[in-house]
Amino acid sequence: MKEFLVPLIQAVFVVSIGYYTFANTIYLVLLFFAYRDIRRSKLQTPLMIQELRSTPPAFAPAISIIAPAYNEALTVVASVKSFLLLNYPVFEVVVVNDGSKDRTLEELTAHFKLVEEHTFQDSRLTHARVRGIYRSEIHPNVIVVDKENGGKADAINAGLAVSKYPLFCAVDSDSVLEEDALLRIAVPFFEDPEKTVAAGGTIRLLNGSKVVHGRVTRPSLAREPLVLMQNVEYIRAFLCGRVGWNAFNATLVISGAFGLFKKEAVLGAGAYNKNSIGEDMELVVRLHRYYTETKKEPYRIVFIPDPVCWTEVPFELGSLSRQRVRWQRGLADTLLSNRDLLSWRYRALGLVAVPYFYLVELWGPLFEIGNWIAILLAYAFGILNQELLLLFFLIGIVYGLFMTLMAVLIEEKYFRKQSSLSEFCLVFLFGFLETFGFRQLTSFWRIKGLWLQLTKQQTVWGEMKRKGSS
Amino acid sequence: MNYFHNFTHQVSRIFGIEHFSYVTQAVTAIFLLASGLIAFFFAYTFATIFTNKLEARIRSKQHKKFTQWLITHIVDPESPPPKVPAFHRTYLRDAILDLVFVTKGAELVLLKELYQRYGFWEKDLRELTSLIWHVRLAALVRLDQWKLCLGMKHLHRLLRDRNPAIRQITFKNLSLTRRASEAWDLIHALVDLEINHSTRHEIISRLLKNHRSLVLECFEKKKCVPLWPVILKVLGDNRVIEAVPLIITLANQTESRESREIALWALGKIGDPRALFLLKSALRSEAPNEKLAALHSLIMINAGEFALTVDALRADPDPLVRKWVDHYLKVAL
Numbered sequence: 001m002k003e004f005l006v007p008l009i010q011a012v013f014v015v016s017i018g019y020y021t022f023a024n025t026i027y028l029v030l031l032f033f034a035y036r037d038i039r040r041s042k043l044q045t046p047l048m049i050q051e052l053r054s055t056p057p058a059f060a061p062a063i064s065i066i067a068p069a070y071n072e073a074l075t076v077v078a079s080v081k082s083f084l085l086l087n088y089p090v091f092e093v094v095v096v097n098d099g100s101k102d103r104t105l106e107e108l109t110a111h112f113k114l115v116e117e118h119t120f121q122d123s124r125l126t127h128a129r130v131r132g133i134y135r136s137e138i139h140p141n142v143i144v145v146d147k148e149n150g151g152k153a154d155a156i157n158a159g160l161a162v163s164k165y166p167l168f169c170a171v172d173s174d175s176v177l178e179e180d181a182l183l184r185i186a187v188p189f190f191e192d193p194e195k196t197v198a199a200g201g202t203i204r205l206l207n208g209s210k211v212v213h214g215r216v217t218r219p220s221l222a223r224e225p226l227v228l229m230q231n232v233e234y235i236r237a238f239l240c241g242r243v244g245w246n247a248f249n250a251t252l253v254i255s256g257a258f259g260l261f262k263k264e265a266v267l268g269a270g271a272y273n274k275n276s277i278g279e280d281m282e283l284v285v286r287l288h289r290y291y292t293e294t295k296k297e298p299y300r301i302v303f304i305p306d307p308v309c310w311t312e313v314p315f316e317l318g319s320l321s322r323q324r325v326r327w328q329r330g331l332a333d334t335l336l337s338n339r340d341l342l343s344w345r346y347r348a349l350g351l352v353a354v355p356y357f358y359l360v361e362l363w364g365p366l367f368e369i370g371n372w373i374a375i376l377l378a379y380a381f382g383i384l385n386q387e388l389l390l391l392f393f394l395i396g397i398v399y400g401l402f403m404t405l406m407a408v409l410i411e412e413k414y415f416r417k418q419s420s421l422s423e424f425c426l427v428f429l430f431g432f433l434e435t436f437g438f439r440q441l442t443s444f445w446r447i448k449g450l451w452l453q454l455t456k457q458q459t460v461w462g463e464m465k466r467k468g469s470s
Numbered sequence: 471m472n473y474f475h476n477f478t479h480q481v482s483r484i485f486g487i488e489h490f491s492y493v494t495q496a497v498t499a500i501f502l503l504a505s506g507l508i509a510f511f512f513a514y515t516f517a518t519i520f521t522n523k524l525e526a527r528i529r530s531k532q533h534k535k536f537t538q539w540l541i542t543h544i545v546d547p548e549s550p551p552p553k554v555p556a557f558h559r560t561y562l563r564d565a566i567l568d569l570v571f572v573t574k575g576a577e578l579v580l581l582k583e584l585y586q587r588y589g590f591w592e593k594d595l596r597e598l599t600s601l602i603w604h605v606r607l608a609a610l611v612r613l614d615q616w617k618l619c620l621g622m623k624h625l626h627r628l629l630r631d632r633n634p635a636i637r638q639i640t641f642k643n644l645s646l647t648r649r650a651s652e653a654w655d656l657i658h659a660l661v662d663l664e665i666n667h668s669t670r671h672e673i674i675s676r677l678l679k680n681h682r683s684l685v686l687e688c689f690e691k692k693k694c695v696p697l698w699p700v701i702l703k704v705l706g707d708n709r710v711i712e713a714v715p716l717i718i719t720l721a722n723q724t725e726s727r728e729s730r731e732i733a734l735w736a737l738g739k740i741g742d743p744r745a746l747f748l749l750k751s752a753l754r755s756e757a758p759n760e761k762l763a764a765l766h767s768l769i770m771i772n773a774g775e776f777a778l779t780v781d782a783l784r785a786d787p788d789p790l791v792r793k794w795v796d797h798y799l800k801v802a803l
Binding site: 010040192387412424 | 477480481484501504505508511512515516518519522567571604607608611614615617634635638639666667668669
């Protein structure tokens with residue numbers, strides 16, 4: 001048995017060490033580019049915001065905010081009010097009532113004095129039947145589309161069909177936006193309106209923060225360890241996994257919670273796909289394809305490092321597990337159905353980003369869990385090679401830990417969202433702790449998601465429990 | 471050292487490269503060096519967090535102090551100025567610029583005088599020529615807050631700046647010009663330089679306000695041909711009725727399909743009945759896009775004229791034209 005296990009475990013170790021070296025080196029390179037981008041952004045963005053604020057409306061690109069709402073009678077009015085308070089020269093708010101079974105439409109009608117209107121609908125977009133389109137008498141820039149249920153992607157398509165501005169911002173109606181979120185995310189479109197196709201913004205955790213009138217007035221952290229671990233994970237993922245890819249124009253994910261898109265580009269690419277599990281990533285992949293294969297024009301899809309949107313994350317294992325399984329299924333669905341992206345035609349996207357997403361994001365959990373199983377087996381059979389274990393510890397744990405802590409430090413240095421020193425220390429501490437236990441747990445859920453997607457099993461998503469913010 | 475040697479030897483053995491253990495030694499050494507660098511950055515970042523927090527506190531305090539004084543100064547220009555140490559001057563400058571947003575008229579003039587008196591204006595103009603991109607951008611943004619054209623003298627270099635944001639703001643600022651010669655230079659720059667379509671549109675719109683005849687003269691200059699589509703669109707959007715004869719002439723003479731199509735749309739937006747003859751003749755055009763533009767414009771000017779021609783268009787070979795005819799029949803008649 002031992003004779004058979006020794007070479008097998010050594011092989012697993014060698015493959016895992018190779019995987020960790022590749023993954024962490026990519027993280028290091030991405031972190032370097034992210035740091036460069038953040039420095040540039042910190043110098044340029046405040047100036048551009050100042051310029052956009054003072055600029056006549058005609059120079060600022062007009063934006064349609066599209067907010068799908070399903071059974072959100074309790075929060076929808078507050079959300080729309082917070083959207084109306086956004087600091088931006090020209091925008092409209094399109095709320096899509098996606099066949100809610102509660103009083104969502106009635107609440108909107110009562111608060112905003114909605115009256116029915118016959119508005120032009122773009123016939124290029126397909127979606128479930130629209131029952132009526134309403135405009136607010138109090139705020140003429142608020143439009144409500146009442147339609148039959150068809151899911152989030154379908155609701156955004158319906159909102160897109162009635163929106164009138166050249167840019168649209170898809171937001172979750174339960175997200176809380178920074179006051180100047182639109183100004184910040186519009187900067188790439190102001191700088192280079194012809195080439196910029198989409199821009200994503202960094203998302204922060206809302207749990208524990210104080211929200212007044214739809215604004216985060218006191219950013220703070222919840223004390224649940226699970227939330228603190230996710231906080232560290234978000235910081236690392238957004239800095240390394242998203243902002244870093246700007247340098248290669250290889251951004252593959254713009255979060256569905258907050259993203260700004262050029263309407264014509266999205267329509268050209270075929271709008272949102274309602275049959276996709278991860279519709280946000282799938283849309284970005286199609287935009288890359290559309291500009292590379294069909295339009296053959298230079299373009300850029302960017303991710304801005306400024307935190308612009310706050311969202312509540314799961315605080316219990318059940319919800320978190322379902323969320324991670326869903327994310328991994330969406331990732332697998334998009335990547336496996338776009339295998340031909342692994343091509344030199346897509347330049348850095350096809351040669352670097354997509355291989356990274358396949359190896360690290362899609363199959364990575366298998367290497368991570370496989371390595372830990374190999375350690376346990378080797379320990380149980382007394383064949384643990386200390387040097388190899390040390391090498392794994394150096395490359396897999398210490399190297400990874402450095403990446404995490406660097407990301408936390410960069411976040412603290414440039415964005416300063418942790419309001420006190422004690423909270424900063426807490427985040428720093430959980431930067432260490434997150435590596436042991438939480439990462440392995442998420443890897444396990446990701447393997448489960450991958451398995452469910454490969455075997456095409458149906459799952460029930462369930463609803464995430466929310467605490468709300470004080 | 472001994473442990474380092476043993477460690478690299480063991481690792482080389484596991485990977486089956488005992489004869490190349492120097493490779494493992496080099497990799498391990500690089501790894502340790504990288505770790506050292508990261509650790510250094512780690513300490514540096516940690517230190518800057520505290521200095522940043524300290525600086526933010528000072529800035530907030532000074533900004534408040536200077537804003538209070540500026541408000542007093544606006545009410546009573548004789549009030550004594552506060553002491554401004556050299557390292558606090560930027561806080562005063564930012565306080566002045568923040569007030570520019572909410573002031574106008576005589577108060578704005580007073581603020582500008584202060585801005586010049588403390589040497590900020592001159593410094594900003596000097597910084598426009600800086601080699602560091604963000605210094606140029608910051609200076610340009612500050613100067614642009616005053617809503618005054620800075621002139622070609624200071625900005626001609628920035629029209630060709632590598633940073634797209636600087637180019638955009640420069641064009642935007644220059645479009646405020648009141649001098650005809652500068653407006654001409656700007657139009658030439660619009661032809662020669664790569665600038666996005668929406669910015670071009672806004673600049674032509676601005677120039678139209680102060681230099682209407684100059685913009686219309688573009689139709690007679692061969693150099694300006696690339697700008698014709700955008701000028702036609704601006705004329706339509708701004709309903710410049712005096713441009714109708716020029717647009718009709720251009721639509722009849724131009725060989726560019728794009729310009730002709732936009733001219734037809736523009737005539738509809740302006741809504742002058744003098745264009746009816748041209749629009750009706752354009753309905754017989756071979757290009758479906760021109761036909762659609764003429765159809766749309768005809769309805770904008772006079773729906774009755776559309777009713778007279780509708781029967782012929784219902785049998786049009788182009789399905790898109792037939793679809794739009796049906797649509798117009800529903801909404802316009």
